[in-house]
Amino acid sequence: MSYSTVWQPLQQRLSSVIVGQERLLERLLIGLLGRGHVLLEGAPGLAKTTAVKVLSQAVNLDFVRIQFTPDLMPSDITGSEVLDKDTGMMRFVPGPLFHQLTLADEINRAPPKVQSALLEAMAEGQVSVGGQTYALDPLFFVVATQNPLEHSGTYPLPEAQMDRFMLHVALDFPSQEQELVILQRARSGVLSQPLPPSTLSLADLQQARAGVERLHMDVSIQRYLVALISATRAPEQVHESLRDTVLVPASPRATLALAQAVCARAFLHGRDYVTPDDVVNLLPDVLRHRLHLSAKARAQQLSVDAWVNRVLDSVKLAH
Numbered sequence: 364m365s366y367s368t369v370w371q372p373l374q375q376r377l378s379s380v381i382v383g384q385e386r387l388l389e390r391l392l393i394g395l396l397g398r399g400h401v402l403l404e405g406a407p408g409l410a411k412t413t414a415v416k417v418l419s420q421a422v423n424l425d426f427v428r429i430q431f432t433p434d435l436m437p438s439d440i441t442g443s444e445v446l447d448k449d450t451g452m453m454r455f456v457p458g459p460l461f462h463q464l465t466l467a468d469e470i471n472r473a474p475p476k477v478q479s480a481l482l483e484a485m486a487e488g489q490v491s492v493g494g495q496t497y498a499l500d501p502l503f504f505v506v507a508t509q510n511p512l513e514h515s516g517t518y519p520l521p522e523a524q525m526d527r528f529m530l531h532v533a534l535d536f537p538s539q540e541q542e543l544v545i546l547q548r549a550r551s552g553v554l555s556q557p558l559p560p561s562t563l564s565l566a567d568l569q570q571a572r573a574g575v576e577r578l579h580m581d582v583s584i585q586r587y588l589v590a591l592i593s594a595t596r597a598p599e600q601v602h603e604s605l606r607d608t609v610l611v612p613a614s615p616r617a618t619l620a621l622a623q624a625v626c627a628r629a630f631l632h633g634r635d636y637v638t639p640d641d642v643v644n645l646l647p648d649v650l651r652h653r654l655h656l657s658a659k660a661r662a663q664q665l666s667v668d669a670w671v672n673r674v675l676d677s678v679k680l681a682h
């Protein structure tokens with residue numbers, strides 16, 4: 364069975380380099396297996412770049428890192444047409460998006476035009492240049508990182524396009540104990556060595572993805588997902604304290620993203636069925652970038668996480 368021979372060892376492999384950050388590692392694999400792009404948010408220095416690099420080595424994906432900067436242009440990521448001196452014809456030179464795993468690092472440091480070019484490519488699986496469209500790799504998977512918005516010199520991402528990300532993961536600082544292990548691994552050289560070559564094949568990845576698609580989700584769980592996402596549209600019906608707290612609710616795309624994500628999480632835990640805990644665990648990451656709270660909510664200092672917790676306390680799974 365591919366779980367115990369492939370995916371469990373792979374998770375251990377990632378953890379042999381990255382200390383802690385289980386949520387980060389799990390979310391990267393959920394995106395990969397659930398066919399969804401992942402946005403990581405956290406202070407610089409929390410192992411975001413390292414984790415994505417290690418993942419690319421561990422799963423044998425053709426990897427590129429694009430550092431987003433204020434002077435980046437859309438054509439720097441999509442590619443552009445250049446004049447071929449030999450033939451005198453225009454020829455398309457593909458940009459870095461034409462890889463399997465793209466790390467879009469610090470996306471909020473680039474202007475909105477570049478962010479839009481990335482988000483469009485993510486939505487459509489293709490790029491258009493000079494009136495022609497070019498298909499991206501069928502495995503095309505984006506992990507983007509952003510610095511917390513308080514950092515200066517950042518451009519907020521276009522809100523309407525944010526839901527092209529399946530998950531928006533918020534990272535925490537390590538504990539003192541974990542930080543000690545990070546220090547020891549760094550001094551032993553583990554962190555700067557590439558992982559030994561991986562044996563994971565494209566067929567393993569495709570098989571796992573197909574397994575995620577077919578994974579059993581009881582109709583009671585399906586109703587639970589729908590009830591939770593619907594709560595963003597009529598929160599006062601869930602709890603009176605949530606009246607007028609939502610400015611922009613979540614769309615059915617959020618429901619579909621949540622369903623894919625919970626199935627991938629179940630798979631990564633070696634189960635062939637989804638549990639309510641998968642849903643509770645992933646709901647904040649599905650809503651963090653989709654749900655826009657109102658001024659009233661902000662005045663009450665209600666965060667999306669706190670909002671989600673209140674909804675989870677009130678909406679129960681009905682059998």
Ligand SMILES: Nc1ncnc2c1ncn2[C@@H]1O[C@H](COP(=O)(O)OP(=O)(O)O)[C@@H](O)[C@H]1O
Nearest residue numbers: 380381382384407408409410411412413545554
């Ligand atoms: N949890 C961790 N496990 C292993 N190394 C870590 C961890 N957190 C930070 N580091 C180390 O700290 C440095 C910064 O990590 P990096 O991936 O560049 O951070 P980020 O991309 O989040 O800014 C790297 O040398 C990395 O190995």
Ligand SMILES: [Mg+2]
Nearest residue numbers: 408411412468
């Ligand atoms: Mg980084």
